[in-house]
Amino acid sequence: MKKEYRIKKNEEFQKILTHGHSFANRQLVLYFYEKKDQAHFRVGLSVGKKIGNAVKRNEVKRYLRHALIELEDEIKPNFDLIIIARKPTSDMGFFEIKKSLSHVLKRSNMFRQ
Template sequence: MPDTRRRKRGRLSRSAEFERAYRQGRSHSNRHLVVYAFARGTGEEPRLGVSVSRKVGGAVDRNRVKRLLREAYAAEVELVPAGHDVVVVARPSARELAEREGLQGVRAALRELLEKAGSR
């Protein structure tokens, strides 16, 4: 069984790390999410950053979307090459996706984008 604990080193935490992914990374999007992938050039484990704006909804909705995105990423992390930073930005429709389809819907939307990002 894979270790699904959240690790500090597996997360983006500084605004400069997010900015680098936004400016220098490749972006892929669908109706619900935008994924930015930036190759750091190291062999370290991939890192995740999640951004959910107030347009998505109130604090409860935003936290639910963030939690589902982190869970979906943990299940699909094998699609991300080592040494990459991934920033996932939730669009306002992500809340409806989370409410309607839950983790499975969020996971499918994220998997689609991670496959695109990993194939380039």
């Protein structure tokens, strides 16, 4: 995923968390905020210390980024997303994380029709 498609600034995170909507399952929480006139969706990832050590947290973030790359064509472009990983993600592989992410995106109606 290109760096310009990532959300890094704390102000942007806070705006999405306070003004956006959310959906969740046991593994992931998704916050989304609609932004008009945006050519591509942007994503911020949050993986807390409860998930595990730095190696495990980076692995979960890598899995999430790769899953987003694979689902990129199906996700609506005019949204900013924040994905927060919960504790069960530490025991999951890539395909389980991708399935969980697809589930949350489908529930939140983020897929194109």
